Structures are given as structure tokens and as C-alpha cells.
Amino acid sequence: MTALPETTERKLGLVIDLDTCVGCHACVTACKGWNTQNYGAPLGDDDAYGAAPSGAFLNRIHSFEVQPDEGAAQTVHFPKSCLHCDDAPCVTVCPTGASYKRVEDGIVLVNETDCIGCGLCAWACPYGAREMDPIEGVMKKCTLCVDRIYNEALPEEDRVPACVRTCPAGARHFGDLADPDSDVSQLVAARGGMDLMPEQETKPVNKYLTPRPRDEIDVLAPFLERVDEGPKGFLGWLDRALERL
Amino acid sequence: MHPAPSLIFFSTLSGLGLGLLAFLGLGLAPTEGLTGLIFFALAFALTGAGLLSSTLHLGHPERALKAFTQWRTSWLSREAWVAVAALAVMGLYALLAMPGLRLAPLGWLGAVLCLGTVGSTAMIYAQLKTVPRWHQPTTPLLFLGYAITAGALLSGRVSWTVVLLIVMAALQMLAWRRGDAALAKSGTTIGTATGLGGRGRVRLFEPPHTGGNYLTREMVFRVGRKHRVTLRTLVLVLAFALPALLLLLPFSHWLAAVAVISHVVGMLAQRWLFFAEAEHVVGLYYGQSAA
Ligand code: SF4
Ligand code: SF4
Numbered sequence: 001m002t003a004l005p006e007t008t009e010r011k012l013g014l015v016i017d018l019d020t021c022v023g024c025h026a027c028v029t030a031c032k033g034w035n036t037q038n039y040g041a042p043l044g045d046d047d048a049y050g051a052a053p054s055g056a057f058l059n060r061i062h063s064f065e066v067q068p069d070e071g072a073a074q075t076v077h078f079p080k081s082c083l084h085c086d087d088a089p090c091v092t093v094c095p096t097g098a099s100y101k102r103v104e105d106g107i108v109l110v111n112e113t114d115c116i117g118c119g120l121c122a123w124a125c126p127y128g129a130r131e132m133d134p135i136e137g138v139m140k141k142c143t144l145c146v147d148r149i150y151n152e153a154l155p156e157e158d159r160v161p162a163c164v165r166t167c168p169a170g171a172r173h174f175g176d177l178a179d180p181d182s183d184v185s186q187l188v189a190a191r192g193g194m195d196l197m198p199e200q201e202t203k204p205v206n207k208y209l210t211p212r213p214r215d216e217i218d219v220l221a222p223f224l225e226r227v228d229e230g231p232k233g234f235l236g237w238l239d240r241a242l243e244r245l
Numbered sequence: 246m247h248p249a250p251s252l253i254f255f256s257t258l259s260g261l262g263l264g265l266l267a268f269l270g271l272g273l274a275p276t277e278g279l280t281g282l283i284f285f286a287l288a289f290a291l292t293g294a295g296l297l298s299s300t301l302h303l304g305h306p307e308r309a310l311k312a313f314t315q316w317r318t319s320w321l322s323r324e325a326w327v328a329v330a331a332l333a334v335m336g337l338y339a340l341l342a343m344p345g346l347r348l349a350p351l352g353w354l355g356a357v358l359c360l361g362t363v364g365s366t367a368m369i370y371a372q373l374k375t376v377p378r379w380h381q382p383t384t385p386l387l388f389l390g391y392a393i394t395a396g397a398l399l400s401g402r403v404s405w406t407v408v409l410l411i412v413m414a415a416l417q418m419l420a421w422r423r424g425d426a427a428l429a430k431s432g433t434t435i436g437t438a439t440g441l442g443g444r445g446r447v448r449l450f451e452p453p454h455t456g457g458n459y460l461t462r463e464m465v466f467r468v469g470r471k472h473r474v475t476l477r478t479l480v481l482v483l484a485f486a487l488p489a490l491l492l493l494l495p496f497s498h499w500l501a502a503v504a505v506i507s508h509v510v511g512m513l514a515q516r517w518l519f520f521a522e523a524e525h526v527v528g529l530y531y532g533q534s535a536a
Contacts, residue, residue, distance in 0.1 A: 002315045018441075028453075052456060060453035062530055064435075068445035075450055078439060080530065089374065095312040095322035114311055117304015119463065120321055126375045126433070128527035131459040137304025194440045197526065199432045200374055208440055 002094045004087065008106035011178040012144055013084050013205035014164065015187055019212050020171035023063055023077030027163035027172060031059040031081070031142075034162035039147045040112045044135030056131040058082070058142040059163055076211055079172070081163070082129035082142035083196065083204035084108050090121035090130060090141075098139070106178075106205060107146055112138045126200045149174075177205050247466050248520035251301040256366060257516050259295025260388065261509065262288050263359040264396030266335050269342075270356030272349065274400030276342040284400070285339040289332075296328060320372055324365035331358035363392040376523045377427035383420035390416055391512060398508055401501070403492050410492075410508075414485040417515070421477060428524050438529040449532035464525035465533050468518070476518050484511025 035058055036042045045055030059081040067073040084101075088108050091099045098114035099121050101107070110121075117137040122130040130141045145161035148154060158165060164172045175184035184207075187193070193207030231239050265288040268274040274284050300306045315322040335355040341348055367388035370379040394409040435449075436442015468476075488504035488511075524533065 002318045054456050054458055056459065057453075060458075062449065062453050063451040064439055064441060064447050065450040066441050066445045066447050073445075076439070076441060080453075092318040093321065093369075093372070095315050095319045095325065096308070097311070097315050114308070115305065116308045116312060118312070118321065119302070119304075120319075120369070122460070122463070123373055123525070124375060126526050128460045128464075128530055132304060134459070196440055197433055197437050199437060200526070210440060210444075 002091050002097050002099060004091055004101055005103045008086075008102065008178070009104050010176045011084075011086070011106040011205045012149070012175070013106070013177050013184070013207070014081070014144075014161070015173040015175070015177075015184045015193060015207050015209065016079050017171045017173070017191075017209040018076050018078060019209060020169045021061075021077040021079060021167075022169050022171075023061055023075075024168065025061050026166050026168055027079060028057060028059050028061055030162040030166035032057055034145065034148070035140075035143070039143050039145075040110075040140070041133055041136040041138060043140060044133045046134040054134070056133045056140045058129075058131070058140060072214075074211065074214060079163075080127060080129070081206075082108060082125075082144075083127060083202070083206035084142075084144060086203035086205060087201060089124040089126075089200075089202060093120045093124045095120070105176075107144045108141070109143055109146065110139050110141055112136070115139050126197050126202065127204075144174075177207070247463055248517045249302055251298045252520060253513060253516045255295045255299035256388075256519075257295070257509070257512050258291045258298070259366070260363060260392045260512070261395045261399065262291030262293070262295060263331065263363050264392035264394070265399045266292060266331070266396075267356040267359040267392070268396035268400040268402075270335060270338060270352035270354075270359065272347065272352060273402060274396075276339070276347055276352075277345055278343065281339075281343045285343065287399070289336075289339075292332065320365055320368040324362060324369060327358055327361045327365050331355060331362050334358055360389060360392065363388050374431075375526050377431035377433070377526070378424040378523050380431075381420070381423055381427060383416065383423055386416060387413075387420050391515075395508070395512070398488065398505060403496065403501075407489050407492050410485045410489040414481060417480065417485075424522070428526075431526075433526045433529070435529045435534075438526065449530075452531060460527055461531055464523075465528040465531050466521060466523075467533065468521045473518070473522070476514055480511050480515045480518065482511070483507045484515060487511075 032043055043056045045053060047053050059079060062078045062080060064076045064078055065073050066076060084106055088101055091101050091108060096114045096116055098111045100109060115138040117132060119132055121139055122132065130139055133140045148161060149159050151159060160174045164174045173184050173187060175182045177184055179185060188207045191209040193209055195204050196208060269276055269284060269288060275281055300309055312322055312325045316326055334351060338348065338351045338355050364385055367385040371384035374380050390413045394413050397406040397409055434442060435447045439447055441447050488508045491500045491504040494500055
């Protein structure tokens, strides 16, 4: 089972817009919540209410600073979860067959009743997308909310991953990246979506959209004269009178 | 990585045991009678203790049998198969050889399987592109070399051991040199990790959380430069120089015993470094800079 499928019928995945993400961590919380109550073992925590809490999360937001050669530095909030790679190294290293990639939609999953908790898959993933559950001793990872997206018991607008449904900035998009006409594929084409660590040759399905250059809005700035030349009339008199004091 | 004691003991002890078993299989160590029994017992005890300690770091050791299923793709699964085959073949060989019926071809097969086990263990690390320091041909060479050296040392092949110690010291230094440059050579940087490298210098501004997590505890571990130099010197002295020197003196069992102890302690230090120095590329997301 840990042999990867040649191709998958669909490539379900996320497109994450680094231009729009405001780093609010709402998706982190939504993910933790959904995956604590649904698919597989609850996402465990160690010392949850103690002095040094630490737990398993499937989605985490890092923040980076980019300092260009010239001009101001920029902060980029950077959500990171499993990229459901086409050439997923985490799957092939698994000795038990617990890790697998689905032929029908390309989702990479862990069968928790087969996992021995050896941790090798987490070592094989370059992105840090897998974390061992501290309570259950099995490997946890993003399921792309496989228990939401096909769930007919949910209203249609909820049949997307919890992180996508929650994001208040609309920075996360979900769809089939194998279909060139899908919204996500169009978005990737329009914005030049990129792979993380392409040199690791994992062929990630998830794509990232880079921040738009910040200076573009200033192109017309020199043509905009200051309209407000200071108060006139009574207010102007008052202003001048006060200044003389 | 965080150098877990269970992994250090596993790889050291099983390396020693399997190396000695390979020598016994090739008929290069005494296999008959009481001496044979002592040698086989030592080799099986070391290997067994090593293999047992490797199951200690599993989250679900009771499901360990499932690890035999994925030998087509997984080195860990292959290791499980080859290890069991090596123990079975060598067990049969030992039972026959001790009373004096040494089946040479069975021993050869056993020796190949023993070294195959060591090689598979090494491949578990060497296959990981995510740890450039391990993703090198020197990794399997080192593991095999250490096992063969231990086999020669424990079976009392003095002149072989001295030659092997010298060769291994050179190989170890080469592995460190290549390893130190490996992350930079791999091309993976915080720039490619974030895809933002083309826009300027990227640094972690804020980690995802204030505490640690599984990844930072397991994989983002740093050995200080000073410690590194001390420990590497210790490995070269204890694992190679001192044993070689002691073996070159007129032979005595005491000196040989000290040579063995020194080599084993040096090997433990080497394995600690092997794990502790491994830089996983995920460290880049957590603000670890290239060394
Ligand atoms: S991001 Fe990591 S865990 Fe997810 S498929 Fe790729 S290698 Fe596997
Ligand atoms: S931790 Fe579980 S899923 Fe990962 S490689 Fe080991 S057995 Fe497979």
C-alpha cells in the first residue's frame, strides 16, 4: 500500500494566498477543533492546562520577515500543513502500510489502526507536516477534512476543509488542481502559484501564491497633490490664533 | 535530531553483534565447543539487545509485526525481514557449528544477511533527502565499516583490526567533512522553504507557537561548535587511535579488553554525534540557520 499510485484521478488540495493571510491563526483553531472531534484519534495535547502545554497540530502559521536589498522589510504570514505531495516520501518509507495516497483524489492519509508510531514518515517529510500524537502514539496529519468534503450530512457550503471554511481573509482555497478549469487551477495560473522546496522533488499538490509587490499602489502618488491646504475662515483664524499663543 | 538513547544503543549494540555474527558465519572466529558457545552467546546477546531497544521508541510496539508488510518500498520493513532472516540462519548455523558440524555455505549466507541488516539500517537514514548530512554514500559505508571493524576486533583478528581502524578513521573524517557541507550543497534554504528567497533575505519573524512541538523536539537540535570539536576528537581517540595503539603493543588479553571497551565507548560517542548533528530541513521553518 505504501507504493505511490502512478497518477491520481483528481488532485484535491489547497491554494494558500500569502498576500491575503493576516496571520490570525483562525484556521489553526478550526483545524484543531474539527480534528479533535472527528476523523481518527482526537488531536492530543500534553499538559494542556499546565505550565508547558504542547500538542499535535495539523496546521501551523509561521511568520517570516523578508528584507529586500532596497526598501522596507515585509512581514509574510505563512500557513503550513500537509501539501498532499504527488511523490510523497512520507508514504514510501512507512513500514506498515499505514501511510497511503488515495488513487481517487490524491489525499495522503494515515490508517491509525496500522500505525506503529515509528515516526519515520515525519522524518521523510521536508515540510514538518506530520506530528506524533502525544496521547495515542500514532502519526497525525492533515486529512484535507476527508470527513467534511464528501459529507452529505453537512450543508453544501460546509463541504470544504475546516480551515478554508473559517479563514476570515479568504486566503485559503480548496479544489481539484488536476482540473485546469477549476477555480484553484485558474487562480494558480493567474497568480503564478509556486511549490515549496521544489528541489526536494516531492511534487506538492498544494500551491502558494506570493505576496503582491507592496509598492505598486504608490505609482501614482507623485501626481496626487495635497488638496487640504490648511483650514480657512473662522477655523483658520482660530488655528492661527492658537499657534501664536 | 534529538539523540534518543534507544536509537544510539540499538545501532551501536546491533552493529557490534551483527559484525561478530558475520565473522562467525565466515568462520573467522571460533565456532566450536565452549569457545564457540561464548562467542555465539555474546553476538546474539548484543544483536538481540540492540533490536529490542529499537522497539522502545515505537508508539505501538504491539503492532510491530505490521512492519513486515511493506518491504517493496520501505527500508525499515526490509530491515525487519533481513534481521529476522539473519537471526534464523545464524541460529541454525550456530546450533550445528558448536558440536562441530560447520556448514560453510550456511555461514556465508548468514554473514551476508547480517551485513545486509546493518546496510538496511543505514539506508533508513541514508534515504532521507530531508537530512542532507545523512543522504550520502558515506552513511552505509560507515555503518558497514563499523560493523566489520567490530567483528574483527571482537573475534581477535589483531592485524585486520588495526588496518580497519586506520581505514575507518579516514572514512569517518571524510564523512564529517562531507556532512558539514551537505546542507549548503543540497540547495534547500529558508528561501526555497518559503518560496520567498527571490525577494530578499528571509528570516523567521515569529514561530507558530511559543512552546516546543514534536518536530522541534525530535528534529531541530543543535550541537554547539565547541562540543562538536571535543566530541569528534573523542571519537577519533577512543574509537580508533587508542585501540590501534593497544593492539600494536605485544598482545595481552588485558590490553585487548581495554581496546574493545575504548572502541565501544568511541562508537557510542560517534552514534550520539551521528544523530545529534543531523540537520533536518524542517529546521529552516523554525529559524534554524545553516551551520
Ligand atoms: S507535505 Fe509531507 S506529509 Fe504531506 S504528502 Fe508531502 S511529504 Fe507527505
Ligand atoms: S509513524 Fe506510522 S504512518 Fe508513519 S511511518 Fe511509522 S508506521 Fe507508518
